Amino acid sequence: MAHRTHQLEVRTRGKGLYPFTRDVAAWVGAQGAATGLLTIFIQHTSASLVIQENADPDVCLDLADFFERIAPENDPRYRHTMEGSDDMPSHIRAGLTQTHLSIPIVGGRMALGTWQGIYVFEHRSAPQRRTLVLHLIG
Amino acid sequence: MAHRTHQLEVRTRGKGLYPFTRDVAAWVGAQGAATGLLTIFIQHTSASLVIQENADPDVCLDLADFFERIAPENDPRYRHTMEGSDDMPSHIRAGLTQTHLSIPIVGGRMALGTWQGIYVFEHRSAPQRRTLVLHLIG
C-alpha cells in the first residue's frame, strides 16, 4: 500500500462547469492500484468541485444559473466588494459546493456511476488557472 | 492495513431522507478494523448523502421541504426538462448536498456523534434503487 500525490492544473474561461474526469482517470489508471481511495482537493475558495450528470450539458448550465440566482452579484448587503462584484458570490457558491471529493477505486478505476462526471465549478468571471491536488492511497 | 470495499443498495419510495446508518455500521463492524477511515459514495446525481439529526423525524421533513422551496420544480428557466419536472431540481439539490461522506473509525466503530444519522437523500418522485460504494481502510 502506498500514497501517491499529483498536482493538476485546470484552466477556466469564466463562470461555469469544466469537466476533468478524463485527466483524473488517466492519472489514476497510471498508478496501477486495484483498490483504494482517491481524493481531489482544490486549492481555492472562489472555485469548487462538483460531481454532476455528464450526459445533457443543459444540466450544468441550469446548475450554474441556479447559483447565479441564489447568490447574486451586486447584493448591496455584501461587505467584501474590493475584489470585484463576482468575488463574494464566488465564496458563497464555493461554500455551498465542495472543496474536496473522495472516490473509491474498485477494479483499478474510480467507482463513478454511469452518468457521473467530475467538474471544476468556476465562480469568477475572468479566466483562471486552478490548482488541484490529487491523493491516492492504494 | 487493508482496503475493503462493499456495494450497498438502498431502495427509496419517492422524495425524502432514508436512514441507513445501521446497514453501514453492520458492515463496518464485520470488518474488524479498530482504527480507520470509512468512505460512502453514491453513484447518482439525482440522489445524495447527508448526515443529519436522528432524533426528531421532523428535522428530515423540514430539511426536505427547504430543498423543495429553494430549488422548486417547474421553474420556467430550467432548460433540462426532458427527464421530468423533478429531474433538474434533483441535480441542484444533489449539488447542494454530498456525493460522498468520510467518517473516521475509532474503537472499531464510526465516530458519529450521538445525534448523527446517515441518510440517502432521494430527490426523484418515483421509487429508485440507489447504489452506494463503501470503502474502508483500516
Place this chain on the structure above:
Amino acid sequence: MAHRTHQLEVRTRGKGLYPFTRDVAAWVGAQGAATGLLTIFIQHTSASLVIQENADPDVCLDLADFFERIAPENDPRYRHTMEGSDDMPSHIRAGLTQTHLSIPIVGGRMALGTWQGIYVFEHRSAPQRRTLVLHLIG
C-alpha cells in the same frame, strides 16, 4: 503507514465562523507524516465545517449573513421548533455545508492553498463546545 486519530474541542460563542487551522496544523506537524490524508469530522448537526478565505474577515461575515437569509429563523413552515428558533435553521445550514473535510498531506503539511483557512461554522446562538475527530493516514 499508520492511522492516527485525535479529538479536538472548539469552543464557540454564538453564530459565526471560527478558524482552527493552526490547531489542526500543529497536530498534523507533530505526527511526522510526509505524505498522507487528513480527515476532519465534526460530531454535530447544528454546526459544520467550511474551508474559506482567511484574508479579509468580511468574507466570513458575508457568508454567515447569506446563510441567515437563505434559511431564516422563525419560518412558520418549520415543524421542528421545540429546541429553539435557531435549531432548524442550524440543521439546514449544516446540510448545505460540510460535516467532514479531507485534505491531502504533501511535504509534511496540509496542501491548503495560500488563502484557505479551516473553520467551524457555528449555527446556534448560545456558546457551544464542538467536538471534532481528526484522522490521519500517512
